[in-house]
Amino acid sequence: MIGTPSPDAVDHLLVGGLAAAVVAPLVGATLATQPFMARWVRPVAVASSSTSLVAALVVAGAWRVAGGQPFSTGPALGGGQAVFVDGLSAALLPYAALIGTAVLLVAPRRALDAAAVKGTLLGLSATLALFATAHPFVLLGLWFLTAWPTWRSTRGTPGGRAAARVFAIYMSAALGCMTVGTCLLVADPPWERPGGMMGACGGWFVAVAVLIRKGIVPFHSWYPALFSGAPMSTALMATMPQVAAYTAVRLLVGHAEDVPHELEWMSALALCTAVYGAALALVQRHLRGFIGAFSMSQSALVLAGLSGQLPLELTGAFCVWISSGLAITGIGLVSWALESRAGDISLDRLEGRFWDAPALAAFFLLFGMAAIGLPGTLSFVADDLIVAGSLDVHLAAGFLVIASAVLCGIATMRSWFHVFGGPRAPESPNHAVLGRERLSFTVLLASLFVLGVWPEPLVQSLEDAAEQILHVPFDDHPRPHDPPVPHPAP
Amino acid sequence: MSAHDVIAGLVVVQLAAPLASLVAIGLPALLGRPCGERTTTRLVGTGFASGFVAAFAALVLLVARGFRPEVVHVATWFSVGHHESTIHLVADALSMPYVCFSSGLCWLVNAFAGKYLHREPGFGRFFVLLALFGTGMNLMVLADSIDILFAGWECLGISSALLIGFFHERAQAVRAALRAFTTYRICDTGILAASVMIHRAVGSGDFERLFDLDWPHGQCLVPVGTATVVSLLLVFASLGKTAQVPFSGWLPRAMEGPTPSSAIFYGALSIHAGAYVLLRCGPLLDQSPLASWILVGVGGWTALHASLVGRVQTDLKGVLAYASMTQASLILVEIGLGWRIIPLVHVVGHAVLRSLQILRSPSALHDRHELEAALGGHVGADRQWVVGRLPRSWQQLAYRVALDRGYEEMVVVTAVAGPILRLLGRLAALESRWIAWLAGESSGRRP
Numbered sequence: 009m010i011g012t013p014s015p016d017a018v019d020h021l022l023v024g025g026l027a028a029a030v031v032a033p034l035v036g037a038t039l040a041t042q043p044f045m046a047r048w049v050r051p052v053a054v055a056s057s058s059t060s061l062v063a064a065l066v067v068a069g070a071w072r073v074a075g076g077q078p079f080s081t082g083p084a085l086g087g088g089q090a091v092f093v094d095g096l097s098a099a100l101l102p103y104a105a106l107i108g109t110a111v112l113l114v115a116p117r118r119a120l121d122a123a124a125v126k127g128t129l130l131g132l133s134a135t136l137a138l139f140a141t142a143h144p145f146v147l148l149g150l151w152f153l154t155a156w157p158t159w160r161s162t163r164g165t166p167g168g169r170a171a172a173r174v175f176a177i178y179m180s181a182a183l184g185c186m187t188v189g190t191c192l193l194v195a196d197p198p199w200e201r202p203g204g205m206m207g208a209c210g211g212w213f214v215a216v217a218v219l220i221r222k223g224i225v226p227f228h229s230w231y232p233a234l235f236s237g238a239p240m241s242t243a244l245m246a247t248m249p250q251v252a253a254y255t256a257v258r259l260l261v262g263h264a265e266d267v268p269h270e271l272e273w274m275s276a277l278a279l280c281t282a283v284y285g286a287a288l289a290l291v292q293r294h295l296r297g298f299i300g301a302f303s304m305s306q307s308a309l310v311l312a313g314l315s316g317q318l319p320l321e322l323t324g325a326f327c328v329w330i331s332s333g334l335a336i337t338g339i340g341l342v343s344w345a346l347e348s349r350a351g352d353i354s355l356d357r358l359e360g361r362f363w364d365a366p367a368l369a370a371f372f373l374l375f376g377m378a379a380i381g382l383p384g385t386l387s388f389v390a391d392d393l394i395v396a397g398s399l400d401v402h403l404a405a406g407f408l409v410i411a412s413a414v415l416c417g418i419a420t421m422r423s424w425f426h427v428f429g430g431p432r433a434p435e436s437p438n439h440a441v442l443g444r445e446r447l448s449f450t451v452l453l454a455s456l457f458v459l460g461v462w463p464e465p466l467v468q469s470l471e472d473a474a475e476q477i478l479h480v481p482f483d484d485h486p487r488p489h490d491p492p493v494p495h496p497a498p
Numbered sequence: 499m500s501a502h503d504v505i506a507g508l509v510v511v512q513l514a515a516p517l518a519s520l521v522a523i524g525l526p527a528l529l530g531r532p533c534g535e536r537t538t539t540r541l542v543g544t545g546f547a548s549g550f551v552a553a554f555a556a557l558v559l560l561v562a563r564g565f566r567p568e569v570v571h572v573a574t575w576f577s578v579g580h581h582e583s584t585i586h587l588v589a590d591a592l593s594m595p596y597v598c599f600s601s602g603l604c605w606l607v608n609a610f611a612g613k614y615l616h617r618e619p620g621f622g623r624f625f626v627l628l629a630l631f632g633t634g635m636n637l638m639v640l641a642d643s644i645d646i647l648f649a650g651w652e653c654l655g656i657s658s659a660l661l662i663g664f665f666h667e668r669a670q671a672v673r674a675a676l677r678a679f680t681t682y683r684i685c686d687t688g689i690l691a692a693s694v695m696i697h698r699a700v701g702s703g704d705f706e707r708l709f710d711l712d713w714p715h716g717q718c719l720v721p722v723g724t725a726t727v728v729s730l731l732l733v734f735a736s737l738g739k740t741a742q743v744p745f746s747g748w749l750p751r752a753m754e755g756p757t758p759s760s761a762i763f764y765g766a767l768s769i770h771a772g773a774y775v776l777l778r779c780g781p782l783l784d785q786s787p788l789a790s791w792i793l794v795g796v797g798g799w800t801a802l803h804a805s806l807v808g809r810v811q812t813d814l815k816g817v818l819a820y821a822s823m824t825q826a827s828l829i830l831v832e833i834g835l836g837w838r839i840i841p842l843v844h845v846v847g848h849a850v851l852r853s854l855q856i857l858r859s860p861s862a863l864h865d866r867h868e869l870e871a872a873l874g875g876h877v878g879a880d881r882q883w884v885v886g887r888l889p890r891s892w893q894q895l896a897y898r899v900a901l902d903r904g905y906e907e908m909v910v911v912t913a914v915a916g917p918i919l920r921l922l923g924r925l926a927a928l929e930s931r932w933i934a935w936l937a938g939e940s941s942g943r944r945p
């Protein structure tokens with residue numbers, strides 16, 4: 009008979025899993041840059057990121073076995089501990105590792121030199137570490153570590169210097185605001201001394217840093233620039249994990265009653281960005297421009313939901329985070345695979361790529377549908393939750409979410425038809441999908457569909473996290489029109 | 499086992515059968531091992547046939563029980579706090595005949611398309627989309643909540659757009675598909691917003707909380723204000739799928755798709771999806787004279803528009819598209835007038851006739867020659883009874899208006915879509931210039 013594992017054993021498993029998830033990419037990065045590994049760069053990279061994925065799944069499982077309560081250890085400061093795992097971390101760790109693995113599997117051979125692998129794996133390791141902490145200064149340090157490989161990789165790409173410069177301008181501003189804001193928040197935490205001037209300023213600085221790092225209007229210009237100038241792997245690894253959203257959850261959303269104005273402004277700007285990004289996606293002239301604008305819109309939706317004060321909104325935002333991230337990663341990777349065979353893809357004319365790459369057309373379409381809410385995919389669930397959640401609070405917010413979803417749908421189909429529709433290009437070879445590409449696309453798609461058909465475990469886990477973040481016990485969910493639940497004193 | 503359990507099982511089969519066929523042919527294709535033609539048609543045909551048989555058996559049971567509606571609680575899909583998304587299906591006097599009719603038609607079209615598309619490069623793709631359409635249709639018809647209905651509605655829109663663009667090498671087909679999808683998507687805001695309003699008003703998307711399911715005698719259970727807002731939103735959603743003015747431009751272009759899909763979508767099922775939703779939510783419309791009169795007004799105007807424009811079409815599919823539009827508009831008028839059984843009969847009758855006409859359209863000349871051979875002379879030309887009696891100048895005016903499709907598209911493109919797209923284009927250009935300036939480039943090009 010198998011007994012219940014002891015709490016200590018589960019804790020050890022959690023810590024061990026976390027360490028493995030963070031260290032495996034570092035080991036991979038070190039190995040991949042060794043001269044004797046020159047021919048084994050991809051296998052090493054994929055093996056290390058897969059190890060990380062398995063370890064992240066172990067962490068998620070152990071967290072669930074431990075009863076789904078937040079796990080924390082290490083030094084605490086400013087309301088957060090150095091190692092912190094709750095329902096959100098348990099979902100985001102495998103999510104980030106899966107994106108990293110998928111990117112490394114699909115990356116074209118010429119884009120996968122040792123330097124690129126090193127940058128991707130270092131970024132992955134920093135992202136995973138960031139998703140497992142709530143300590144303000146650790147978060148700050150990891151902000152820098154996640155941005156650095158993106159800048160290096162973009163700068164080293166032919167024609168990428170301009171994009172790297174734009175990225176550097178915005179990220180410098182974001183890191184500056186984050187540093188000042190974190191210091192002020194830690195010096196005078198508003199959740200300990202409400203009404204303090206320093207704490208209030210700190211909240212605003214962190215909010216501005218989050219807005220910049222998330223690419224929210226009017227701080228969004230680095231987003232399309234990065235997608236246009238950086239390798240797709242860099243752009244996806246920099247944007248899809250959404251480290252700024254995680255920071256917002258830990259530093260602002262968890263103390264919603266003490267920083268209400270910051271959250272209101274963030275929500276309003278994020279909703280505008282969601283609609284604006286979707287509208288811009290409609291008129292893009294290049295496929296990469298579309299992916300940039302589309303992901304800007306979807307990522308803004310996450311922040312809009314995070315700024316809510318109901319578990320329903322927060323759960324919806326977490327679901328959009330994961331569903332849009334997986335789907336846009338899929339779209340980006342399919343586009344990258346197509347670009348590596350056919351060059352730049354324009355949306356000004358009908359490119360007629362269906363004949364050359366029917367399998368890529370099918371995958372692009374499925375990822376596109378999964379991104380815009382095809383029934384049976386996780387994004388359908390996510391849209392349902394976020395629309396219901398935002399409407400419980402503001403009717404106008406719900407209608408903006410709907411407008412964004414509608415525009416994103418039209419933009420996605422426009423891109424698909426423009427890339428794959430049209431007469432066959434003369435003398436174009438048939439571009440078969442490689443085995444590693446098919447594996448990567450299939451796993452991403454399977455995740456979206458399985459979680460869409462059977463979303464309850466994920467939704468429950470995210471709901472638990474939302475309740476813990478907002479300090480709302482399960483049976484005290486506010487119903488629509490109920491007054492806000494008073495938060496217990498910290 | 500009670501009668502309820504039997505009906506519940508049959509209802510689940512109606513949904514699961516086409517879904518299983520979709521997975522059975524879609525998954526191997528995705529993994530690079532598509533099924534052969536015969537296997538494909540058999541699998542999809544079996545799905546539709548099973549759905550039809552199950553629906554017919556459930557209908558017989560319902561008739562025996564005096565059409566007492568049965569709600570089938572399949573599962574709770576997901577729940578967050580008090581927000582629940584449930585999979586509730588309903589077997590009643592509206593849904594069971596409709597599933598019989600839709601599954602039966604899909605089954606017939608499946609058999610026809612198996613021969614018609616033989617050795618066509620997109621053979622498997624067509625049947626995947628047909629199975630998706632069949633699944634979406636049954637989901638929409640069986641839905642007992644606005645959430646499930648919307649899921650089915652989405653499947654219809656997506657499969658419809660992709661089938662219009664089936665011959666993707668033709669630029670015209672691609673543009674037509676994009677136009678149809680854009681129209682659908684804009685009108686989908688209506689159903690999404692209605693879903694939101696329903697959740698807000700009654701705390702769930704279940705129809706049982708909105709009205710009695712005793713179709714067609716159901717009573718509205720929500721206040722007049724809520725009923726009016728939800729009805730108006732549902733009417734707006736229906737205008738797109740039913741190709742009503744000013745959203746009618748996509749329908750004649752939709753005939754770019756393969757003939758079998760044109761028959762099932764724009765002659766039979768998809769074109770009536772909006773009418774079905776309004777029939778299902780009839781008790782809400784009964785409480786909302788404003789929505790009903792809008793429906794009568796828009797439907798009547800579109801019927802006039804379509805019958806006039808249809809007379810100057812020079813291709814058979816164009817004529818059939820406008821004929822479909824005319825009948826769908828009349829059905830909306832009937833619904834707006836508060837009738838319930840007559841529109842349902844009208845839907846079924848029109849769908850059967852129009853599908854047959856569209857399926858036979860590729861051999862129309864052959865049919866006409868056979869008819870003339872049998873009659874031993876020419877078949878008489880259509881007489882323009884109404885237009886022929888108008889003054890000459892009026893006839894010329896009507897002809898010009900009809901040739902320009904009532905200037906509907908000119909207004910939509912020049913007054914609405916054009917300015918919006920130009921504005922967005924300018925914004926995108928400004929963005930590019932700003933990024934170029936930040937990047938230290940003088941050319942204004944995006945990095």
